[in-house]
Amino acid sequence: MEQAAAKVITLLQDQAYEDIEEISALLKKILQLKPGPEKPHWSYALVGKHGEGKSTVTNCLLGRHNLAGVSKGTKSCTQFATEYRYKVDAADETDMSDVTIAFFDNATLEANMEENVMRYRRVHHQRDEEVDESDDESLEPALTREITKHDVNLSIEAHKVFRLIVKGDKQSEEELEEYLKTSDSFTDGTLVTFLLRKQRERLDALGVDVNNTVTYHNVPDKLVPGSEKGTMDITAVRKEAEALAPLVKLVTVVTGGMLLRYGLVLLDIPGYGDLNQARIASANAHRRGAHGEIIIGSAPRIEDSEDLDGQIHRSRKAHGDRNTILVMNQIDKAYDVPDYGALLNEIQENKDSPFAELHEALKAADNDDADGDYEVYIAETAQCAMVRQFAEPTEDALKQRHGGRISVFSVVASAAHEWLDEYRAEDPTWGPYMSGIPHLKRGLLSLTAEQKLQIYYEHYFRILPNLVDDVQRILKKTAAKTKVLSWTRRSLKQCFQKAIRSSRAAKESNSISVVQPIYEDYEKIAVTKRIKALIGVWGDSTVVRFQTFLHTLVCKGIPISYASVAYRDREGINWNRDLLETMERPTSSTHAYVSQEAHLSDWKIGMMSRSAEISNAITSPITDLWALVDDIIATSAVPPALKKRTLTAWRKVENEIRDMVNRFPSQLTAAINAIYTEVTTEEDIECMIAKMNDPAYGAAAFQRRGRRVYERQRQSLVKSLCTPNFDGKSFVDRFEDNAMQKMNARIAQVSETFIAAVDAKLKAFIRITKQFVETDVYNTAPHVAARKILQNWLPEFQQLLLNCQRQFPDQEYQQEVQLMGSLKHMRPSEEEESPMKKVKVENEDEIETAQSREDRYCTNQM
Known part of the structure; x- marks a missing residue:
């Protein structure tokens, strides 16, 4: 369709034709429709506690090892909301991104700084409260402001913000310390004025525009030998934002990726536990503004987590059950499995899938060379299979506890992330497919399938037929x-x-x-x-x-x-x-x-x-x-x-x-x-x-x-x-x-x-x-020539349109697509290829295989 549109655009882009009002209007309409159907976006916020693996899951979903900053253990690494969007015409396998850092507006920056000054003052410059002796009839004792542990923590966080603003400027650091020693600088506004001035200097040094944003173009995930001097990779740009993290409202990364290409926008939100209420409110605003939430919880603690229950409740309230997705991460640490000997017995005796396939693979290995390492691999694969079986009742229980309509997935994000590291020392036990990430990708894609089908239907059955009508009215007029x-x-x-x-x-x-x-x-x-x-x-x-x-x-x-x-x-x-x-x-x-x-x-x-x-x-x-x-x-x-x-x-x-x-x-x-x-x-x-x-x-x-x-x-x-x-x-x-x-x-x-x-x-x-x-110019030479071009072009375009319309499913199949959108069957079914059928060691090629499978799936839905 795009080539057909480009063809007629080329033929009609002549000044003589463009001077004809209806031809010019038609040309403008074709130019607008040339890119194809509208490409909507569906944003999903990844939320959860610090250290639950939100950034790791983000990297796994996008197939990039270094895109989002990942910490080891339970340390927080996401200090501000980061949005991942599709870059037009970017390849899925690209490692280049455009990164925009948006800081809070000036009014919010000023209010946040005043709040930090107040918190520091409360601990370090609290004056003795005077007691009004006229209230001596009261039986209450004199109450003074005690300093709590929480006050101290807030004061420490405020001091970190102050130090961050003047970091690297020795003279400013000395000035700051002088201001912090005197209580007058807090009461007369001198300290706030000083900090706001230094804050503006830091932002101006970064080159922010009038909207307090700065953009870095063509940022690689990782620098390679021979890179131009001064080039920053994604980690360096992220550190630029982290250096002013309390001031950052949103970081937007525009790049390629299969999920992003199909219209999904991922929003990595800082974990619970922030001490700044303005940043909490900003993160919540991003979360509520998304179409849905992917709630990450640690499988070992997921069934008794009140915080997680509260987050699921808020997501259901804001987005509905269908757009609430719960991800149980670290299922490999949540369940006890039998030892090596018991597993081999299970493989020998259990006739159910995948143990039957593993038994056949083990027999074939025994007939070949009785590789002991291969037996260990089979046992480890059986362990993974058993963990997945143990996780299924937990998934069902969590789903029922929250109304029975939310979607629950179990993953081992750390394993999937390790597969993305081309320099890994050894292959993880959990293969990319077994990690559950491909199932999660499929679930996210299915959420958009029904809506995309409606948009495509509108384009090919209403918008383009209207274009055909426009052309026919030009070709046929009443005299x-x-x-x-x-x-x-x-x-x-x-x-x-x-x-x-x-x-x-x-x-x-x-x-x-x-x-x-x-x-x-x-x-x-x-x-x-x-x-x-x-x-x-x-x-x-x-x-x-x-x-x-x-x-x-x-x-x-x-x-x-x-x-x-x-x-x-x-x-x-x-x-x-x-x-x-x-x-x-x-x-x-x-x-x-x-x-x-x-x-x-x-x-x-x-x-x-x-x-x-x-x-x-x-x-x-x-x-x-x-x-x-x-x-x-x-x-x-x-x-x-x-x-x-x-x-x-x-x-x-x-x-x-x-x-x-x-x-x-x-x-x-x-x-x-x-x-x-x-x-x-x-x-x-x-x-x-x-x-x-x-x-x-x-x-x-x-x-x-x-x-x-x-x-x-x-x-x-x-x-x-x-x-x-x-x-x-x-x-x-x-x-x-x-x-x-x-x-x-x-x-x-x-x-x-x-x-x-x-x-x-x-x-x-x-x-x-x-x-x-007919108009006055209908019989002029330019109009006649333009009609001849349109008359030759229209049959070809109509045939292409008919071929596109035939690709759409009938009503019965559309109903099936709508049912799939409910995510009830996102867990691998018996008809799907079982991950256990591949008993050879999975490697990087499996990541590409899984991604290609998801591509075919989404293409079929369209």
């Missing part, structure tokens, strides 16, 4: 000089404009009136009382230590680490989560919540039911056009042949708009779900509820110290969250207003996108009807 068609076109245009105006009016009225409140007035009173009780639970001095309470205020309700007996049975301290739960149901003094009311979820359900009302109101003026347009065309006085042609063109446009109308309700429900997820997400300081609570936490944290400070802080929270402010609204009112405004805005956005798309189709139909009648 009749009549104004009747113009009158008909004017009538249609007026009907279309009226329908679009009615739809927009319905959007404006419904987006405001249909979004229902979350609470009734009496319910707000009850919720406010529960919030007041919750604050009492937070600040119960008999249960929660003052230091925990104050530390949580300073950390905006989400301390990164803590040691609190009061929260030992909970998933960490998160006051924002507590507030959401309290707004849903009554508070318990034991921090355990029992569902009795569900205002927010009921609000979502109510909005789902009302979405039908919005959809009907917006689409009714559009659907009313069907009969009206038919009547206008049927009663017009245009010649019968032209009338038939106009009606045929309208039918195609009508069918396209009908499809859009049918998809609109599901787009509305998806928007409602997205807003519900947004307003009920509370995992970091950038979430809606955290931003709303930030002023309340700040006001409470900076209450005057001394006697009864604990009480003053609690009262400050009660005032901020439970009493009306200057506009007469309490926290519950403000939360409801924000949620409703977001819902209004999203519904209006989705509705306007739909209306604009319909409007574009209707305007396109008006343009089409103009092309039915």
Whole structure:
């Protein structure tokens, strides 16, 4: 198809043809379609704890040994989010990349630096708090700010950032130490100003642009002898980013690779445990913005990992079950297997696959030369097979524990990664195929198969046939000089404009009136009382230590680490989560919540039911056009042949708009779900509820110290969250207003996108009807010559298009492809080639074999 498009483009790229309006428009359209179908991307974030193997899995999926930085043991090596995208026309086996380092914007950099200065000051320059003697009636002792272990850790991290900013500049290092010794430099802003200036100097030295980004082109994975002096490989570029890691927002690596070529984008996220809340929020934003998550967990600890369960829950909430993938890494360390002798007995006696094949291979070896090393290899292969058998029940159990619809894979990433090292000392026991990485690749590709099929179908059955229609309207025109068609076109245009105006009016009225409140007035009173009780639970001095309470205020309700007996049975301290739960149901003094009311979820359900009302109101003026347009065309006085042609063109446009109308309700429900997820997400300081609570936490944290400070802080929270402010609204009112405004805005956005798309189709139909009648230049020599070129080209193009359409599966096969998309059968089946059938030592060629197998698989789906 591309060659056919290039052929006609070459023939029509003449000034005489381009001066003809319809020929020029056709040429522009062919140029746009020449690259082929749209190439969408599906991004998957790799998440998990430090040292679980996220970067190793990334390298294995991309087939590159040095692309992502890999650490040994449990040390963290991913200090910032790194995105891997496809470079157009790059070969799968390339070792070259373009790397872009994007730093935070200036406002975020300044806020982060101020936070680090505050953390350092809290430990090293804390002033003695004055005690107000007028509060001597209080029985509370004077409370001063104690320094906790967590404070010290934060201070150490802050000092590392300071040292990093001035590293290599001896004079600046000395200046920094002088500033850190004096408390005045913290209070008058001198230290912050100094650090921000040095921070900017470091960024400018790297050559960042106005967007705080810098790009390195044609970066090799590894330097080879004879490389040009000054050339940096991927490791050197990564070290450039690591040198300013706290300032880095995202690193983008654009390169080749089979998975990337098929539209997958991999996002390697730093592991849990970061002490900087802004970086945590940035990583979470990347994660939530992805299409799905690949959650890496260590197989030996995976069944009792609360952190992992929490991450799976968040992924299901953000992306759905289908786009949540759990990977059990290190299965080779999770199960005990029989010793060498027992394994040989198993091979001799077990008639099931793969032991039967191993038995035959062992017999053949005995008949040849009785190679003892080969027997050891057979035993090791049997061990791998048994580990895979042991892992299957764990996979099923994890899947069922999380709803039965997520995908679970078991891998040995370290072995697959070792196979990618061309200088390895010896071959790993686990072969590339047995490592499970090819199965994971196949699963990721299958996730995109259904969506790609729909995109290809749209291209070859709608977009290109429309191009054929454009050409045919140029080749065949009506010679009749009549104004009747113009009158008909004017009538249609007026009907279309009226329908679009009615739809927009319905959007404006419904987006405001249909979004229902979350609470009734009496319910707000009850919720406010529960919030007041919750604050009492937070600040119960008999249960929660003052230091925990104050530390949580300073950390905006989400301390990164803590040691609190009061929260030992909970998933960490998160006051924002507590507030959401309290707004849903009554508070318990034991921090355990029992569902009795569900205002927010009921609000979502109510909005789902009302979405039908919005959809009907917006689409009714559009659907009313069907009969009206038919009547206008049927009663017009245009010649019968032209009338038939106009009606045929309208039918195609009508069918396209009908499809859009049918998809609109599901787009509305998806928007409602997205807003519900947004307003009920509370995992970091950038979430809606955290931003709303930030002023309340700040006001409470900076209450005057001394006697009864604990009480003053609690009262400050009660005032901020439970009493009306200057506009007469309490926290519950403000939360409801924000949620409703977001819902209004999203519904209006989705509705306007739909209306604009319909409007574009209707305007396109008006343009089409103009092309039915000869123009003034129709019989000129350039137009005649252009039509001759198109007439000779069109049959060949139509035949190519028909051949492409015949490649598509029938409806029954499409259903099978959709079923495959559910990832239910991603574990190797008995019909697949068993990894145990290859009993010779696997080598680097097997990596290529596995990759070729995945290529064929994906190509067949397309």
